[in-house]
Amino acid sequence: MIHRYCGRDFHVDEIALIRRLIAEDPGRTRADLSRLTCRALAWYKVDGGLKEMSARVAMLRMQDDGLITLPPPRCKPPDATVTITSHTDPGQPIRKPARALMPLILRRVQNKQDSRLWNEYIQRYHYLGYKPLPGAQIRYILFSQEQPIALLDFGAAAWQTAPRDRYIGWSHDQRKRNLPLIVNNARFLGNCSCVALPPASMQS
Secondary structure, rough: OOOOEEEEEEEEHHHHHHHHHHHOOOOOOHHHHHHHHHHHHEEEOOOOEEOHHHHHHHHHHHHOOOOOOOOOOOOOOOOOOOOOOOHHOOOOOOOEEHHHHHOOOEOOOHHHHHHHHHHHHHHOOOOOOOOOOOOOOOEEEEOOEEEEEEEEEEEEEEOOHHHHHHHHHHOOOHHHHHHHHHHHEEEEOOOOOOEOOOOHHOOO
């Protein structure tokens, strides 16, 4: 019998192998087991790294289906609470020609300060609010002269999306091969106080 999780087929002998990895050492954490499983099954990303997150999700679903029993989690889930501060208070509308917003700087969120700022803006102004997103993520803040005017988040592409796959027109094998080349735009927030005026020649 074959079980499918996270876009991968798991045969009976592979699930038995995961059970052995769990039983061999009760001190192994779920993170340890995900790494060991990836190595044992040669489950790698395109860049050669281990598909740890996919392995963790797959093993959680195996547990839900009664196929394995994972050790209890060691860590508490991350706190998704966001504190609202004056850093994201509404400001005065920016009424300038688009060229006056230059220079624009697209900065990747890589430190705690930018991460807190990004989370706070999303929580305060995005209609979905802030919550930890699954899978690989990369976040950006777009600045105009040191003022944030937009926030973006890109994540790993959904494994299967019928409208997308029909539009592209790829086969099952093509989708498996090319999916790492696609990302999802998971969040976008534009600064509503920023109004780019048209050139003077277009104003009546």
